[in-house]
Amino acid sequence: MSEVKRTEISTLGEFCLIEKLTKEFKLKNKSSIKGVGDDAAVLDYSGFNTVVSTDLLVEGIHFDLAYFPLRHLGFKSVIVNLSDIYAMNAIPKQITVSIALSNRFSVEALEELYFGIKTACDAYGVDLIGGDTTSSKSGLVMSITALGVGEEDKLTYRSGAKSGDLICVTGDLGASYLGLQLLEREKQLLQSDPSIKTDLENQKYIVGRFLKPEARRDIIDLFQKSGLKPTAMMDISDGLASELFHIAKQSKVGILIEEDKVPMHPDSQQMALRFNVDPINAALNGGEDYELLFTIDPKDMELVKYMPDISIIGEVKKLEEGIKMLSTGGNLFDLKAQGWKHF
Amino acid sequence: MSEVKRTEISTLGEFCLIEKLTKEFKLKNKSSIKGVGDDAAVLDYSGFNTVVSTDLLVEGIHFDLAYFPLRHLGFKSVIVNLSDIYAMNAIPKQITVSIALSNRFSVEALEELYFGIKTACDAYGVDLIGGDTTSSKSGLVMSITALGVGEEDKLTYRSGAKSGDLICVTGDLGASYLGLQLLEREKQLLQSDPSIKTDLENQKYIVGRFLKPEARRDIIDLFQKSGLKPTAMMDISDGLASELFHIAKQSKVGILIEEDKVPMHPDSQQMALRFNVDPINAALNGGEDYELLFTIDPKDMELVKYMPDISIIGEVKKLEEGIKMLSTGGNLFDLKAQGWKHF
Numbered sequence: 001m002s003e004v005k006r007t008e009i010s011t012l013g014e015f016c017l018i019e020k021l022t023k024e025f026k027l028k029n030k031s032s033i034k035g036v037g038d039d040a041a042v043l044d045y046s047g048f049n050t051v052v053s054t055d056l057l058v059e060g061i062h063f064d065l066a067y068f069p070l071r072h073l074g075f076k077s078v079i080v081n082l083s084d085i086y087a088m089n090a091i092p093k094q095i096t097v098s099i100a101l102s103n104r105f106s107v108e109a110l111e112e113l114y115f116g117i118k119t120a121c122d123a124y125g126v127d128l129i130g131g132d133t134t135s136s137k138s139g140l141v142m143s144i145t146a147l148g149v150g151e152e153d154k155l156t157y158r159s160g161a162k163s164g165d166l167i168c169v170t171g172d173l174g175a176s177y178l179g180l181q182l183l184e185r186e187k188q189l190l191q192s193d194p195s196i197k198t199d200l201e202n203q204k205y206i207v208g209r210f211l212k213p214e215a216r217r218d219i220i221d222l223f224q225k226s227g228l229k230p231t232a233m234m235d236i237s238d239g240l241a242s243e244l245f246h247i248a249k250q251s252k253v254g255i256l257i258e259e260d261k262v263p264m265h266p267d268s269q270q271m272a273l274r275f276n277v278d279p280i281n282a283a284l285n286g287g288e289d290y291e292l293l294f295t296i297d298p299k300d301m302e303l304v305k306y307m308p309d310i311s312i313i314g315e316v317k318k319l320e321e322g323i324k325m326l327s328t329g330g331n332l333f334d335l336k337a338q339g340w341k342h343f
Numbered sequence: 344m345s346e347v348k349r350t351e352i353s354t355l356g357e358f359c360l361i362e363k364l365t366k367e368f369k370l371k372n373k374s375s376i377k378g379v380g381d382d383a384a385v386l387d388y389s390g391f392n393t394v395v396s397t398d399l400l401v402e403g404i405h406f407d408l409a410y411f412p413l414r415h416l417g418f419k420s421v422i423v424n425l426s427d428i429y430a431m432n433a434i435p436k437q438i439t440v441s442i443a444l445s446n447r448f449s450v451e452a453l454e455e456l457y458f459g460i461k462t463a464c465d466a467y468g469v470d471l472i473g474g475d476t477t478s479s480k481s482g483l484v485m486s487i488t489a490l491g492v493g494e495e496d497k498l499t500y501r502s503g504a505k506s507g508d509l510i511c512v513t514g515d516l517g518a519s520y521l522g523l524q525l526l527e528r529e530k531q532l533l534q535s536d537p538s539i540k541t542d543l544e545n546q547k548y549i550v551g552r553f554l555k556p557e558a559r560r561d562i563i564d565l566f567q568k569s570g571l572k573p574t575a576m577m578d579i580s581d582g583l584a585s586e587l588f589h590i591a592k593q594s595k596v597g598i599l600i601e602e603d604k605v606p607m608h609p610d611s612q613q614m615a616l617r618f619n620v621d622p623i624n625a626a627l628n629g630g631e632d633y634e635l636l637f638t639i640d641p642k643d644m645e646l647v648k649y650m651p652d653i654s655i656i657g658e659v660k661k662l663e664e665g666i667k668m669l670s671t672g673g674n675l676f677d678l679k680a681q682g683w684k685h686f
Contacts, residue, residue: 033392039430039577040396042498049376050393053383056441056475056486087382098399098486132399143399143441143486155385157377234382
């Protein structure tokens, strides 16, 4: 947050505030007919399907402003939603952003948040088309809805995996969770001794994965170019294990993955060991990776093999075979989905 | 809230909770291809424009659960968004509902809320297609996004009013605001003396207008049947005066309304006087009426004259004539838009 200038939100009117925050957002997509400024936005998706996803982010639950810079929060809150649209094999085109906040936030703080939102919109070619700004008695609450466009026969659901399909993930897993653990620990250290020198500079990879994740548009582009259509797909927000359970349940299939095929970054493996966590647990249950988990027909394996940054981690099985992992040591374990942590 | 049974939210998992709350919502619209249960919902609006509106409702700011029954809150939170879609001369088809709440709320309380949401969805033919459920450290926060479908050449914006057009409103104004004032007063009386007999039974009209407003689908249906297309339209959520300023600003026109043409219910007029408020002020600045404010070409006056529940309250003027009201006493006043009350 800016230390220099502080403008009270109450000095602006609601519409003036919205205008101030959104004036740099120009509509880029032909499908965005009308954006901010009427009762509703208007879109033209004629001939295509509309894909919609929404997320609610609550301060103290989903983010801690003690170590989450507002511009990164703005950026990530958009990315999280775009990732959901890409996970349908669709292209995000528009977002709405609603925020509730207390007068603890200045206009400058909000401008930081919207700077991050705009950076994400520009990077991913997405239009901000509406939203709502209101006050809150406690923390910051953000609600983002993303809309996108997809071709009916190319959309990928969680329910399409078939026994024999190969299970793939993009990128590497577990880094974001470990970045969060590190930030939490450094926060506690700083609270006990503000003069302490923190370790964050040497951990740019994992901290960056938590604070400024990217959505895998590049992979969706590759799918379009190569003509590959996954049989099922979703993004990894709650953790690989939890997402595998979703695909298994909705596709009515079993799952077998191999521990040594699950991609991790060396920094993640080292940090897991420093935290006395088995690295595979960070990869399975960490979450917030925003990588893509998808299944493909075996005949498409050749296509995937030459795509960068994709790992084949296992195979779709029959329902009765359960959801299992073959460990590096050669043992077969039942996978467990993480519980719900927020309540 | 139910006094009988209390199930802690923590006893259910997130997906189990969502399933429990949404299992009675069946998709009704052909355009709803895929609803709750994937990364994103999928809609097919081919050939039409998509209309999107979103609202964020915060406990303690937008509603007080001391006198707002949860099922009414659920109903009203949907209506508020549908009203925005109708105000574009479009038809709402889908909503997403995201909620953040603390463990102060039981599953039964949430079911009350969703009962109201479902009642509204059924009454207006709208599908619930997604959302997000998370925890909050303080009160209840609801974010609703409504999507609808419109024909490109029938959509009405705030910017289309022309000098000489007639200004119309539906229904009557000010009742909701006065209902809120009455509920606030009764709450204070009950806090000082819980045995006091309240006046609410005799004030069903104004209290009902606040607690369970309806959206004016009937008027949009009439427009479609008669072939009338307003030149500009919006819904009245912040108050007639404030909305007239929006139309004036976006259409670059002046406004003249007549005090004695502004429709009020007799109960509203009486209650305003009991509160020592000039009735016209309740109608101009009260808000939350969810009636439609629209302008028509004078050649369409014959069409409107025979439509029920529509009042012609004034005329669109040239920009330089300002935004004025002719009082019942024959004086010309400058209208003032209400300030922003939330910060």
